[in-house]
Amino acid sequence: MFSRGGAVSLNQAILLGSGVVLVYTLFGGMWSVAFTDLFQTVVILVGLTLVAWLVGDLAGGAGNVIAKAAADGKLAFFPSDSAGWWAMAGAFFAFAFGSIPQQDVFQRMTSAKDEATAVRGTIIGALIYFCFAFVPIFIAYAAVVADPGVAKLFGAEDAREIQRVLPDLVLGKMPLWAQVMFFGALLSAILSTASGALLAPTSLFTENVLRPFSPGMSDRTFLLSLRVILVIFTGCALVFALNSTSTMYQMVQNAYNVTLAGAFVPLLAGAYWKRATTQGALLSSIGGVSAWLLVQNLTEGLVVPANLIGFFASIVLMAVGSLGPQIIRNQGQAIVRA
Numbered sequence: 001m002f003s004r005g006g007a008v009s010l011n012q013a014i015l016l017g018s019g020v021v022l023v024y025t026l027f028g029g030m031w032s033v034a035f036t037d038l039f040q041t042v043v044i045l046v047g048l049t050l051v052a053w054l055v056g057d058l059a060g061g062a063g064n065v066i067a068k069a070a071a072d073g074k075l076a077f078f079p080s081d082s083a084g085w086w087a088m089a090g091a092f093f094a095f096a097f098g099s100i101p102q103q104d105v106f107q108r109m110t111s112a113k114d115e116a117t118a119v120r121g122t123i124i125g126a127l128i129y130f131c132f133a134f135v136p137i138f139i140a141y142a143a144v145v146a147d148p149g150v151a152k153l154f155g156a157e158d159a160r161e162i163q164r165v166l167p168d169l170v171l172g173k174m175p176l177w178a179q180v181m182f183f184g185a186l187l188s189a190i191l192s193t194a195s196g197a198l199l200a201p202t203s204l205f206t207e208n209v210l211r212p213f214s215p216g217m218s219d220r221t222f223l224l225s226l227r228v229i230l231v232i233f234t235g236c237a238l239v240f241a242l243n244s245t246s247t248m249y250q251m252v253q254n255a256y257n258v259t260l261a262g263a264f265v266p267l268l269a270g271a272y273w274k275r276a277t278t279q280g281a282l283l284s285s286i287g288g289v290s291a292w293l294l295v296q297n298l299t300e301g302l303v304v305p306a307n308l309i310g311f312f313a314s315i316v317l318m319a320v321g322s323l324g325p326q327i328i329r330n331q332g333q334a335i336v337r338a
Contacts, residue, residue: 014241021194021234044185087305090308098260102200197237264314279322282321283318
């Protein structure tokens with residue numbers, strides 16, 4: 001399992017982490033995800049705040065980091081050319097709208113004890129998430145200021161080398177207690193994301209794909225099905241992780257691109273457009289994702305991001321599929337007030 005000298009390789013760490021997440025998600029379900037997410041979020045907030053303070057000191061103070069960032073043009077919010085605007089639009093749509101249909105958001109919202117709690121929790125969580133997002137950005141740039149040598153990792157052939165910037169700095173220049181806080185926060189963030197990401201597609205697939213074929217399924221059989229599907233999805237995610245050279249940021253962005261191109265438009269149309277149909281939703285979902293994948297993998301040098309092309313395709317196909325002749329029987333229920 002472990003390599004010589006007690007060191008753990010990347011693949012071994014992936015295997016170990018997937019096993020831990022699988023066990024507590026498999027037996028604890030949504031309760032374990034919610035409870036561990038709460039604990040892990042506290043660790044993330046405290047740990048990264050302390051690390052930001054220490055890394056800032058190593059870089060000459062927060063003022064020096066901000067001044068250096070301003071001098072290097074890192075604080076320029078708006079792009080200077082059309083290509084930059086398109087890239088910014090692609091990232092904005094992916095994270096702003098692609099996150100809305102994500103099942104992990106719905107899991108937490110629908111698990112609240114009442115509607116008021118769901119609304120308050122969602123808004124408070126979003127505000128905290130938005131504000132705290134600046135902390136890891138500060139830490140990463142402060143690390144480059146403190147040790148300019150780590151900037152060479154950005155040009156490494158393996159994109160995952162970029163993720164070594166902070167770990168290398170923490171291990172090399174920080175006291176033991178700071179290392180514990182940093183890696184505790186990092187591990188908490190990874191486990192929190194992984195557990196929710198596994199439970200979301202598992203519940204979605206079992207409830208909306210598997211259960212319709214067995215309408216008389218008992219609760220016991222349904223729970224067993226959930227656990228079997230969870231193991232299968234974990235295996236698929238594990239195989240992908242072991243064979244991918246993408247960074248975690250790229251993986252997360254692609255996950256949001258899937259829901260942007262394949263789920264946001266059907267969700268919005270189903271909630272607010274009275275003429276939306278099942279056929280339109282299917283065309284929008286399948287066509288949007290297909291267009292995104294085709295453009296991303298077959299086209300090079302295109303200014304317009306592939307995820308936006310998939311998003312626009314999903315809009316057009318939703319309208320065409322809903323307004324055209326209905327070959328596929330409509331199976332939805334209107335939720336729009338008359």
